[in-house]
Amino acid sequence: MLKIKNLKAKIDGKEILKGINLEVKPGEVHAIMGPNGSGKSTLAAVLAGREIFEVTEGEVEYLGKNLLEMTPEERAKEGIFLGFQYPIEIPGVSMVNFMKTAVNEKRKYHNQEPLSAAEFLKLMREKKAVVEIDSNLTNRSVNEGFSGGEKKKNEIFQMAMLEPKLAILDETDSGLDIDALRIVANGVNKLKTPENATIVITHYQRLLDYIVPDVVHVLYQGRIVKTSGKELALELEEKGYDWIKKEVEQES
């Protein structure tokens, strides 16, 4: 589904990603962990098409296409979804209008008729239930005045609405209390199918109790330095990142 080869990217002349290699297959859940500043969020943003990062080298193939040539909106319509670490507040733009535009743009792209108002509202209702989101939230402006937990739930709600093939969740667990964490994780699990894949970016092992990964990667200094099964997350939780840093230093 997704093949990343030797991906390098920089911002303001500073290289952040220094050769990422990663392959994700349909149905898989990958966790990307790593200390602060290792490049996790940059990787997510580059995959979603954030233009402030300059890709200097490497390839990304997504469903047989060159991902790096696509605009952010094309990527989204091809099924990539980025769950933001810090969802943006957009005053004056209602959630309903936002989601309706997004869903119908995607439908248009796939040569489907736009949803009628009634169909759209029905879809909204169904998906709200998936993430246990308060009805009132969707009547408000996008993320405006939402609490941290509400913003993250709102990300998963949008994911449910857009039914992505590849979801990249950037620190979706940060700032969540245990109840919100459970709801968010449940949402992600409910949306899981054998055809879609998820990349979960996280600091802590905590989220991975709920979203069980098939593969765990450790990103450090712009490279994936370790890849293993889910037990790696537990090991990191127990021992921290220092031993990995040491391993990297010894190798170099």
Next chain:
Amino acid sequence: MENQVLADINTIFIDRFKNEKSVLCEGSSELINSHREKAFEIFQKTGIPTKADERYRYITLDPVFRVDYKSYLRKRDILFNIDDVFHCDVPNLETHTILLVNGWYHDKENQLTSLPGGAVIGSFMAAAQKYPRLFEKYYGKYADPNTDGLTALNTAFAQDGIFLYVPKGVILDKSIQIINILLSDEDVMAQPRNLFILEENSQAQIVVCDHTLSSQRFLTNSVTEIAAGKNSLFDFYKIQNEHNGSVQLSSVFINQKKASNVVSGVITLHGGIIRNNIHVKLEEEYCENSTMGLYLSDKGQHVDNYTFIDHASPNCTSNELFKGVLDDYATGAFTGKILVRKDAQNTRAFQANNNILLTDDAKINTKPQLEIWADDVKCSHGATVGQLDDNALFYLRSRGINEKEARMLLMFGFTYEIMNKIKIEPLKIRISNLIEKRLRGELSRCNSCVMNCREC
């Protein structure tokens, strides 16, 4: 150079006044004509405002007046069927619709119309004749010709316009829609004069739509006086949608008596050069005032808003919000003066001006001016000039919304704060449709006009 041109123009107006005074005075009441004389004397001294006047620093008025406009000092019959050329489709908005053509009240048969409860709407000229005592009490009391040359000029040349009278305790259920049409086969200058009187405990809503319906150049120099009596509620919205060859200089003077509540909003969709002067005097205690404006401009348009909120009494609240989106090489200015007089304790005065510039060539000058003489005052002001938020743009695009549409949503969202303050629901919907069309560039022809007279 500017001053020379203006001096010449001033001479033209002065000569015109002297030569055509008898025509000017024809049909107007004695009171109007006596004000005319006084205002003319003032105009002779002040003339058209120049940049030396700090309030007019960002607008160049000399090219505005350089055109050889025709002024119709007598009502001129313009034969047209309003339904043929114009359809202002505010949905579900039940209104009394009033038509002003080139500054003259259009309906010849019914110069004054009675509304429920003894309220009256109609021609300013006719009303001045019929209601001398009301005019004695209110006319020229708020629009002081000493304010500036434009007010003096209008007062000197004022003949017709709209008159509204809502007696004590009367609530007008239906909004009043005033359609200001400019239509001629030659370049025209119009100087309509409006007087709206709301007595104690009365309520009314007025929506003014300004339109140009032919491709000629038009200059409007209007003055509107609004007397909001004790406990009255008045909503006043103005939608400016004229072609780019037009100039509109609009001065509104609002006077509020005890515990009155006035909302005024100017939505500028189109127009070559637009200057809005909004003077608000909170004369008695416990008044509330909300003054707002939205300007969407592109190409070489210039939109200039000047507001002056005078807190003359204690315990009043004023809220000002002006927002603008400027594209291409459009320019704009906002000057917001707030005066809190010495005795106006417990004043709350808030002001904000937010702008989005879509290009490097678009320009806005924004200037708050606060003059506070009382101690117990809550006052805030803020101005922002920026671009569309890149983070928000990316957020929308990352959900599959194309860049153009994402920009649209953000601009629309930016205007929402203003729209949300419009209290007449069908009007809110209508204005939001107009704004969306304007932002999408679909309002390239003057809205609802079938004449396609000029590239807007």
